[in-house]
Amino acid sequence: MEPDASWLPWDSQLAANWSMEQALVWTHGLPVEYQYPATEISSCCLQTFVPASSTGGHLVDHTAAAADTQLNDPDPIEKEAAAQDQLEVDLQNMVLKIHVDPIHAFEKAASDYKAGVDLMRLKIHRYPATIRALGERYTVPTTVAIGPYHHGRAHLTPAEKVKHVAAYHCIRESGRPVQEMYDAVAHAACGTRGLYDADAVAGVGDGDLLPMMFYDACFLVQYMLTCTRAGPAQMDPALRSFFDANDNDVFRDITQLENQLPWRVVEAVMMFRPVPVAEFVASLRGCLQDRKVDDSGEEPFVLDEGGYGEPPHLLGLLRFYIVGRSHAKLPALPEIEAISFSVSTIELAEIGVALAPSRTTQLIHMGVREKGSLFAELSLAPLSLDDTRASLLVNMAALELRTTPSFHDADDEDSAVCSYLLLLGMIVDREEDVHELRRRRILQGGGGLTNREALEFLASLQGLRLGSRYVRTMEEIESYKSERRTRTKVHAFVYRNLKTIVAAISAIAAVVGIAGTLKSLKVVH
Incomplete structure (x- = not known):
């Protein structure tokens, strides 16, 4: 059989002098779930x-x-x-x-x-209309294409050579034959065509798709190594220089919904060039924050391989651990005749509900908790908001919208990002509200998006579907108001007239003071 070196980079095909067996072929005309190795058909x-x-x-x-x-x-x-x-x-x-x-x-x-x-959970989805309307800022990669949706865009061409370098180092560091690694990736990729949008890959032949997946997987593996303790020191200086110089752009690109590779394909490369995945995930699960938060409420990180199952792709893997899991059983709330699905910062302050950062970085931990008999807190995970984190939040929300048709029937974790973004957007109506989030340490850091940019970003996402934790939080607020109706009314009166009350108390104190002085003078005489 003639060597098939069509997948090799650049002109190195001409120098190939080793036999290559085509391990797998597509059976055109059969649905993807009925694909078989060529020798078995x-x-x-x-x-x-x-x-x-x-x-x-x-x-x-x-x-x-x-x-x-x-x-x-x-x-x-x-x-x-x-x-x-x-x-x-x-x-x-x-x-x-x-x-x-x-x-x-x-x-x-x-x-x-x-x-x-x-x-549905394993597919590489396209953006829903709600997210696509936000524009290319959050939906089109700027540096590197992963998978077929954006492959071939002119501005992403320079990164293709970097992928070849990444593949070379994966092969060299594995110590295994090139063909063995490529065949393993081709085998893992068998059946994955059906995970992509049919129209998008209709014109992409297998001779292009399989090599594309091979190089993309090697690129992702080398990037993942940069996020581990030992990885950067072991990496080729030129390759490390690329990742260091383009770190934010690469991370933003590889966490976009339409810029994904089936995780099983990445795992095929990691069988040859291992990556400590637990360490990689641990380094990024707090990526929405700049500052170290009080993590006393968080358990030591362990990769939850049994509970999650097979990740669909890199974005899905990171979203699972950024969202976290809520193991505590939430108490049942009393029945409420009516509920408002929006409340402002001022309204919360009037009824004695203050904003506070949660003790963990996981997004699932949100809601109202009582602080004594007169006050309560609405806690949310802290966030350092810049372009990269805004893009990650948008794409995690897009993944939830695509993989969970009904938030009502799903677990709270399945719509946690949408709930989180909707709660932030509900709180802010003005730039002053964004400043209040900063004062309360829910928004961290002085860099990133300005108050105006943060307000516009959160306002643009108010068309998201209502997540179950968002609905639960609004029910908690309504329940708090209903059960403490008298106290909340008194608190609201005091909050609205605080300046007048303080002035009156000051005036009374002054009069009492003057009266006391006069009385003392009279006693002296």
């Missing part, structure tokens, strides 16, 4: 509905005989019976079983739909 079994009469159908078996074989029965009655029950046709030794019972058609339709739902 020798027969198939199809099912379809063929009505034998207007009232029902029968099983008709097409068994290998001869391509032009026909039933030859002189008895018309027996011929009709045979036609109803069995028809033997040789189609190049392929056995076709055609079931004509109508229920099979419905069962297959239901099964196909369920399979599509099960794959």
